[in-house]
Amino acid sequence: MTSAPWLSLSIWIPILFGLAVLAFSDRHAAQVRQISLIGALLGLAASLPLYAGFNIQTSAMQFVEISTWIPRFNIHYHLGVDGISVLFILLNSFITVLVVLAGWESIKQRVAQYMAAFLIMSGLLNGVFAALDAMLFYVFFEATLIPMYLVIGVWGGPNRVYAAVKFFLYTLLGSLLMLVAFLYLFDKSGGSFAILDWHKLPLALTPQILLFAAFFLAFAVKVPMWPVHTWLPDAHVEAPTGGSAVLAAILLKLGAYGFIRFSLPVLPDASHALAGFMITLSLIAVVYIGLVAIAQTDMKKLIAYSSIAHMGFVTLGFFIFSAYGIEGALIQMVSHGFVSAAMFLCVGVMYDRMHSRNIADYGGVVNTMPKFASLMMLFAMANCGLPATSGFVGEFMVIMGALKHNFWIGFLAATTLIFGAAYTLWMYKRVIFGAVANDHVAALKDIGAREFLVLALLAIAVLGMGLYPLPLTEVMHASVNDLLKHVAASKL
Numbered sequence: 001m002t003s004a005p006w007l008s009l010s011i012w013i014p015i016l017f018g019l020a021v022l023a024f025s026d027r028h029a030a031q032v033r034q035i036s037l038i039g040a041l042l043g044l045a046a047s048l049p050l051y052a053g054f055n056i057q058t059s060a061m062q063f064v065e066i067s068t069w070i071p072r073f074n075i076h077y078h079l080g081v082d083g084i085s086v087l088f089i090l091l092n093s094f095i096t097v098l099v100v101l102a103g104w105e106s107i108k109q110r111v112a113q114y115m116a117a118f119l120i121m122s123g124l125l126n127g128v129f130a131a132l133d134a135m136l137f138y139v140f141f142e143a144t145l146i147p148m149y150l151v152i153g154v155w156g157g158p159n160r161v162y163a164a165v166k167f168f169l170y171t172l173l174g175s176l177l178m179l180v181a182f183l184y185l186f187d188k189s190g191g192s193f194a195i196l197d198w199h200k201l202p203l204a205l206t207p208q209i210l211l212f213a214a215f216f217l218a219f220a221v222k223v224p225m226w227p228v229h230t231w232l233p234d235a236h237v238e239a240p241t242g243g244s245a246v247l248a249a250i251l252l253k254l255g256a257y258g259f260i261r262f263s264l265p266v267l268p269d270a271s272h273a274l275a276g277f278m279i280t281l282s283l284i285a286v287v288y289i290g291l292v293a294i295a296q297t298d299m300k301k302l303i304a305y306s307s308i309a310h311m312g313f314v315t316l317g318f319f320i321f322s323a324y325g326i327e328g329a330l331i332q333m334v335s336h337g338f339v340s341a342a343m344f345l346c347v348g349v350m351y352d353r354m355h356s357r358n359i360a361d362y363g364g365v366v367n368t369m370p371k372f373a374s375l376m377m378l379f380a381m382a383n384c385g386l387p388a389t390s391g392f393v394g395e396f397m398v399i400m401g402a403l404k405h406n407f408w409i410g411f412l413a414a415t416t417l418i419f420g421a422a423y424t425l426w427m428y429k430r431v432i433f434g435a436v437a438n439d440h441v442a443a444l445k446d447i448g449a450r451e452f453l454v455l456a457l458l459a460i461a462v463l464g465m466g467l468y469p470l471p472l473t474e475v476m477h478a479s480v481n482d483l484l485k486h487v488a489a490s491k492l
Contacts, residue, residue, distance in 0.1 A: 328397025
């Protein structure tokens with residue numbers, strides 16, 4: 001395959017560059033931005049061989065690296081990717097580059113610390129997706145909280161401290177039960193923290209259900225699923241633009257990734273037994289939260305609730321146990337990474353100019369920012385699930401899988417196409433169309449070259465994935481089919 005440690009490079013290059021820029025003060029902000037961009041680009045470059053050299057014919061872990069970390073407890077620095085996790089490392093590395101570019105001019109205070117937080121977080125997130133040792137996974141999983149906590153708490157809005165503490169407590173408390181579950185599985189497996197070893201454990205239904213509950217509390221908060229979603233709108237509203245983009249595009253994926261990496265393969269009987277419960281919560285997120293989004297007056301809060309509704313599609317797809325459902329959910333995760341990041345960056349473009357997120361403060365933006373309005377229209381359509389955009393592919397596959405599973409589940413899931421269009425297009429109409437609403441809108445200037453580059457790259461990703469999703473779906477086929485065989489074989 002290859003002798004280069006690409007996974008380690010994709011993890012540690014951003015982290016080392018992040019630590020390096022901390023040595024600079026605000027007097028050297030220009031150099032900090034340049035070094036940070038180089039670090040983000042090198043991190044992306046290190047992740048590209050993972051896709052280029054990936055063997056789509058096998059479900060086995062690839063690019064595996066293993067060395068002893070803590071021998072006394074049999075903990076290893078064990079990395080590897082399959083067709084599920086490799087896509088998220090690419091997504092994370094790509095979004096990191098865009099976030100560094102997006103904060104190029106808008107962040108003027110503590111620039112080095114801001115860029116360092118995102119670079120370090122990027123490396124830690126890649127570590128979560130690559131970890132094959134449960135304790136290594138736990139360390140990376142928890143460590144991602146620290147930079148995001150700082151991003152919200154230091155560079156956020158007026159209520160940033162409240163939002164940061166709420167975000168930290170919600171996600172930390174859920175994760176503590178995950179640690180207890182890991183220790184139980186360590187004991188049952190004869191002293192192994194290797195995640196793949198846990199797939200073979202012959203656990204009875206009762207302990208599986210208890211373990212599922214522990215994992216559920218850790219991962220449902222991260223997704224976030226209804227009713228443990230209340231931290232997300234606060235975090236999004238107070239976070240700076242880059243923080244909102246990474247939070248929606250990547251951090252929310254950790255919860256869904258946890259379900260497919262631990263809950264389904266390690267606890268297959270409990271997953272089947274509790275599938276109805278998971279499907280119900282997912283449909284509540286799709287339908288109820290979609291209605292909540294319509295009522296929002298703050299653009300960021302509306303997009304935050306939209307994220308909860310879209311992530312409900314992901315958990316729904318996982319627990320209908322079909323190739324359409326799981327592959328559609330994974331495609332939806334990647335698409336949501338592009339679309340949600342784009343939507344938050346669009347709000348950031350307007351906020352940098354007018355310092356307001358309220359829909360009522362805008363109107364007629366198309367008259368003064370036509371290039372921006374065109375790009376935002378594309379992302380709004382993708383958020384609605386318009387065919388030929390990435391937003392349609394995953395939703396269509398999950399709806400197809402749900403219809404085969406149960407007509408009414410598929411019917412309720414399909415209502416997202418109506419609600420999504422309602423809240424997204426209504427927001428777009430009020431903000432972008434019509435006559436120029438006030439002098440502030442009349443004074444707006446269209447996007448510059450840097451902003452255009454960031455949004456154009458996301459537009460290419462959204463259209464490319466919508467028109468030709470095969471390069472993504474073919475990577476995950478073998479891994480998804482293997483997972484479904486494993487879960488079906490253990491079905492009660």
